[in-house]
Amino acid sequence: MYIVQIASECAPVIKAGGLGDVVYGLSRELEVRGHCVELILPMYDCMRYDHIWGLHDAYRDLWVPWYEGAIHCSVFCGWVHGRLCFFIQPHSSDTFFDRGYYYGGSDDNMRFAFFSKAALEFLLQSNKRPDILHCHDWQTGLVPVLLYEMYQWHGMDHQRVCYTIHNFKHQGICGTEMLWATGLNRESYYFAYDRLRDNFNPFVLNLMKGGIVYANYVNTVSPHHAWEARFSGVSYGLGHTLELHQSKFGGILNGIDYTVWNPEADPHIPYPYSLEDFETKANNKKVLRGRLLLQDVDKPLVAFIGRLDDQKGVHLVHHAIYYALKRGAQFVLLGSATEASISRWFWHEKGFLSSNLDAHLELGFNEELSHLIYAGADMIVVPSNFEPCGLTQVIGLQYGTVPIVRGVGGLVNTVFDRDYDPDHPPEERNGYVFYQTDAEALESAMGRAFDLYSEHPEDFRQLAIQGMRYDYSWNQPGEEYVKLYELIHAK
Ligand code: ADP
Numbered sequence: 001m002y003i004v005q006i007a008s009e010c011a012p013v014i015k016a017g018g019l020g021d022v023v024y025g026l027s028r029e030l031e032v033r034g035h036c037v038e039l040i041l042p043m044y045d046c047m048r049y050d051h052i053w054g055l056h057d058a059y060r061d062l063w064v065p066w067y068e069g070a071i072h073c074s075v076f077c078g079w080v081h082g083r084l085c086f087f088i089q090p091h092s093s094d095t096f097f098d099r100g101y102y103y104g105g106s107d108d109n110m111r112f113a114f115f116s117k118a119a120l121e122f123l124l125q126s127n128k129r130p131d132i133l134h135c136h137d138w139q140t141g142l143v144p145v146l147l148y149e150m151y152q153w154h155g156m157d158h159q160r161v162c163y164t165i166h167n168f169k170h171q172g173i174c175g176t177e178m179l180w181a182t183g184l185n186r187e188s189y190y191f192a193y194d195r196l197r198d199n200f201n202p203f204v205l206n207l208m209k210g211g212i213v214y215a216n217y218v219n220t221v222s223p224h225h226a227w228e229a230r231f232s233g234v235s236y237g238l239g240h241t242l243e244l245h246q247s248k249f250g251g252i253l254n255g256i257d258y259t260v261w262n263p264e265a266d267p268h269i270p271y272p273y274s275l276e277d278f279e280t281k282a283n284n285k286k287v288l289r290g291r292l293l294l295q296d297v298d299k300p301l302v303a304f305i306g307r308l309d310d311q312k313g314v315h316l317v318h319h320a321i322y323y324a325l326k327r328g329a330q331f332v333l334l335g336s337a338t339e340a341s342i343s344r345w346f347w348h349e350k351g352f353l354s355s356n357l358d359a360h361l362e363l364g365f366n367e368e369l370s371h372l373i374y375a376g377a378d379m380i381v382v383p384s385n386f387e388p389c390g391l392t393q394v395i396g397l398q399y400g401t402v403p404i405v406r407g408v409g410g411l412v413n414t415v416f417d418r419d420y421d422p423d424h425p426p427e428e429r430n431g432y433v434f435y436q437t438d439a440e441a442l443e444s445a446m447g448r449a450f451d452l453y454s455e456h457p458e459d460f461r462q463l464a465i466q467g468m469r470y471d472y473s474w475n476q477p478g479e480e481y482v483k484l485y486e487l488i489h490a491k
Pocket of ligand 1: 016017018019021305306307334335336364365366367370389390391392393
């Protein structure tokens with residue numbers, strides 16, 4: 001099959017979080033399975049150009065209709081660790097992708113509406129006719145809308161769309177300007193409840209809802225989160241839309257790319273290790289401590305890696321730091337905050353802990369350091385409020401770093417409590433799970449992990465090794481996506 005991924009991220013060239021990992025890892029897996037995969041991405045000024053090979057202009061004169069006129073774009077082409085990527089660069093005073101950031105503009109909805117339109121226009125004008133368009137999150141929710149309302153009448157009538165929702169929290173809310181800019185125009189038609197009208201606010205349009213309504217298949221990134229999205233409040237108002245479209249909605253657990261996340265061959269860790277020589281992991285802990293100026297003494301080291309925002313349970317993350325210190329453990333945090341108040345809060349904590357030899361807060365995004373932390377830490381804490389899939393606990397498992405997680409979303413599908421899990425025998429358990437959102441719940445799970453670490457070190461080691469035995473590669477999810485593509489392509 002010929003598959004084109006249209007997305008706002010692809011690791012490591014454009015990565016703000018798990019979406020980037022998934023777009024890259026899934027594309028690679030599909031290619032390994034013999035499919036032809038291409039990616040269409042925005043050409044941000046701030047992306048990691050050092051991860052693109054052979055960048056050259058592939059299509060110079062792409063004119064994308066926009067309002068009454070058209071925006072002139074160049075399309076560049078290059079390989080991102082073997083994946084063929086097309087980058088769309090608009091030349092307009094809007095400077096859509098030349099802002100020094102991926103997300104965060106007040107006109108993000110228009111930036112990505114433009115990107116969705118430009119991606120389809122590129123396919124049309126360059127005569128590319130993929131079997132499957134795979135779109136991701138609100139940024140590309142408009143692709144199936146434009147395909148079925150506009151581009152199929154220009155000759156793109158055999159393409160089918162798989163739409164993956166990585167996070168329901170951001171849905172792409174916009175007004176009528178989006179309709180006039182993209183040429184969809186007919187306000188009363190798109191403002192219908194069964195099309196793009198937002199389920200809460202009748203005066204705005206919702207791009208993610210458009211993706212759900214128009215795509216041939218919609219999925220979120222774990223089976224448990226698919227259930228939560230329909231039956232609990234975590235789909236942020238889209239539950240009824242999912243209910244109406246339940247026959248084409250499901251959950252597929254994300255994988256991680258084992259060529260990127262592999263403690264045996266990770267270029268960012270000084271001491272490679274595997275199940276067989278698990279003891280070597282301790283050398284990475286030493287190096288991590290040296291790099292972050294932590295004291296090298298016999299203590300467990302707990303890590304948190306992730307965005308510092310409400311979704312990730314920032315209050316519990318904060319509590320985890322001080323509980324770890326109280327219990328005589330060490331804590332390393334790697335995170336970035338987009339909200340100013342959270343950023344200020346953690347900068348304050350960083351200052352407060354700056355002379356503490358058992359804690360280090362690294363505020364910012366640092367891909368290379370994240371690898372060393374996964375390898376050097378003993379435990380990784382993921383106290384999320386909601387978590388569609390979550391990759392940090394899965395990467396932790398792969399690196400023999402015991403996850404301590406809240407039992408929500410994809411965390412439920414990947415981490416099984418050592419002390420109590422009726423569905424998994426003791427030899428298949430791999431971490432610690434707590435359910436409530438209060439500090440006591442977190443403490444009880446962390447406390448159990450600390451007790452095992454200090455009182456039964458051999459059992460703790462065994463738990464870490466059991467985690468490493470799990471296969472959370474793209475193998476199984478890759479197979480599921482291919483089946484899905486075949487299903488929608490046959491229709
Ligand atoms: P998200 O909700 O952000 O997508 P996931 O757990 O699905 O969360 O994926 C997070 C990905 O981003 C992981 O690969 C993690 O290692 C990475 N990551 C998150 N924050 C940072 C950071 N500050 N520096 C480096 N990598 C990070």
